[in-house]
Amino acid sequence: MHHKDSPFVIYGTSISPGLGQGITHVHQDLLGPIDVPVDIPHNQVEQELARLDFATAGISNDLVTLATRVEKEIDLRLSEVFGSHQLMLNDPLLQQELRQEVIDNLVSASSAVKAVFLRWERRFLTLESQFARDKGDDMRDISIRLHNALVGVTVHPLEEIPQGCVLIASRLLPSDTVFLSDRAISAVLLEYGSSGSHAALFVRQMGVPCLSGIPDLMKTVPADVLALVDADAGNVTLRPEKRQQAIFHQKVETKAQAYRLAIENARGPAVTLDGIKISVVANVGSDHDTQQAMINGAEGVGLYRMEQAYLGRTEPPSTAELVAEMTQVLAAAKGRSVCVRLLDVGADKPLPFLAFFAESNPALGRRGIRLLLEYPELLRTQLRAVLELSGEFDVRILIPMVTLPEDIVAVKDLLLPLCCEMHVGVPKIGAMIETPAAALSSKAIARHVDFLSFGTNDLTQYTCAADRENASVERYFNDASDPIFRLLSLVHEDVPHMPLSVCGELAGRPEHVAKLLTCGIRTLSVAAPLIPIVKEAIRNCSIYSD
Incomplete structure (x- = not known):
């Protein structure tokens, strides 16, 4: 175990190359534990179903807008994600199950969303393939949106993250990545996310260094400490000493110099x-x-x-x-x-x-x-x-x-x-x-x-x-x-x-x-x-x- 003030190094898989440094910001999962269901009287069922329809329609429109924005500003392949979210949200089976939950168990629309989506997410997560696990991520993403719409939450937690930080998260959902495009973050560390995942495509397109596959990341990395992220070599130094910082800055400078040279020559022809x-x-x-x-x-x-x-x-x-x-x-x-x-x-x-x-x-x-x-x-x-x-x-x-x-x-x-x-x-x-x-x-x-x-x-x-x-x-x-x-x-x-x-x-x-x-x-x-x-x-x- 490392001493609480001494430097230590952790290792991960690079899913987007580059060097970045900043103060760590630990981003906790949004849904938290399942709340106790909110019971409703019989005569309120219609009202809750109407709220559910209203929230679904609103989010459906948001997703179309989001897809268009992402496609214009970031990358085509990512915008497809939100198109598929819209299809999933409007899936007749899912909609039916949400309504049944309200009617049969006499719970609020918000409670129904939490319970039903958790069931769907678990179904996907118990399947073997990465594709199914990504679908689990997608279900969680949609449930957070729908739940927030029902309880009137409009601010996304990532809108609050400090500029230039090193973001620490267990995983990045497709909708999280959109908020990051407006924030100048210097690097991302993830517990989960393969090199073919939506998160990987996103961070590469933005040129943000990113390491993934770091076990127990959320427990081992402290918040608000300096981190030097070397996604070329696949490691992160936390609470670095002056000497480590100097070596890192030298590496950054050498890389920047090589890039400046390449840019200067870029207009010229490429001849072997x-x-x-x-x-x-x-x-x-x-x-x-x-x-x-x-x-x-x-x-x-x-x-x-x-x-x-x-x-x-x-x-x-x-x-x-x-x-x-x-x-x-x-x-x-x-x-x-x-x-x-x-x-x-x-x-x-x-x-x-x-x-x-x-x-x-x-x-x-x-x-x-x-x-x-x-x-x-x-x-x-x-x-x-x-x-x-x-x-x-x-x-x-x-x-x-x-x-x-x-x-x-x-x-x-x-x-x-x-x-x-x-x-x-x-x-x-x-x-x-x-x-x-x-x-x-x-x-x-x-x-x-x-x-x-x-x-x-x-x-x-x-x-x-x-x-x-x-x-x-x-x-x-x-x-x-x-x-x-x-x-x-x-x-x-x-x-x-x-x-x-x-x-x-x-x-x-x-x-x-x-x-x-x-x-x-x-x-x-x-x-x-x-x-x-x-x-x-x-x-x-x-x-x-x-």
Whole structure:
């Protein structure tokens, strides 16, 4: 046991790299123990049910607003979380169980919420999978909202946290993360949260260092002490001595200097030591992303995700709305090449306005282009919008989830008549290589496209048969494993003259850049903050002489 004033070090798993220091702020769980139920007289049942309906409707609206805000300000994948919360909240089974609780047990709406949600949360938590445990988190999140709405609580506890602190929490719920986007916190320490969790995506997008998997965190870390968080090395020093602080500050300074140098050189081209020019472009989802990317030296947009324009809507956007949205988001990249990926939904990303038939295994069901070909009008609207955009931008079309050459032929059959009708040239077309089948049939696919882009996140998921959101198979999900590089090399050998790019997370990790280039990749598409670092990595490696 450490002495109460002496320094001590704890260790965790890094789910977002970086260095941060600040005073610890311990964030206790919000729900607390289950209160004694509040009994109500028989004649008050209708009134309580009305309160329940009113609170549900209010929160339902809040969640839609929240999804839109998160999508604009933070990240697309996170906004999907709130869309799913809204669906869960309005689940007929859940609503029925809440009403029964009030009617059968004569308790207040607020007591019913606590009891029913606790049952649901426990159901999920007793299941094995990480997915089910995340659902438990989601249920808790919704119950806190509903309970607060019923008792009139409007301030979120995280709104009270001090600026620049090191936040200590047992876990971060999706709705917690939204409040953090307005607070300049210097680091986060968590007891629970896998590297594929919502919390991890969020802290990485914000560039906040974060360690997770620290057992008994809430009991061992004191509040209001200085903490030095090194999420690059996976440790935290609490109550550091002067010497430890000096070493840490030196590390911070060295890292900052390297980043400043990278930023200074970021506008210049990325050329390897043996003279090969590599194109570094950006993955973007908002106008802020695109502006940041251009400042950081992006040569264009390698991936604009069309999902942005569809989320949080009860009906699909029209061509004009799509054009307006894309023009706004891509404005900063005018005059450069812009790659628009067609709508990639299905599986874990359902859209409220599409009548989805529940699939027993959605990840192996109708995703990406498979879904679009079933709803040709949806596809036609997107193609029309991209063609309208081609007047102002050097635009390319990227087809998601290609498995067969026929997928591309079907898109072209819709695209070519539109080009004639609108009197515009045919834009360059690319296929996303996200399945082993697509990689292994690149020769056949290459006949129909101008370039290929690897989505390494999905390619890894499908090659290793491991869902990246599922912590229990985390050790199987390795996007830098030999099989993945082997698939990339194979494609390059099969179609040596085809331009190849990578737009998955793998492209943004400097330590793998040299290996990617050796596999024939000549374009890397990465998140805006990573561009300078990736360009530096390219300048420090040689492709042919290693």
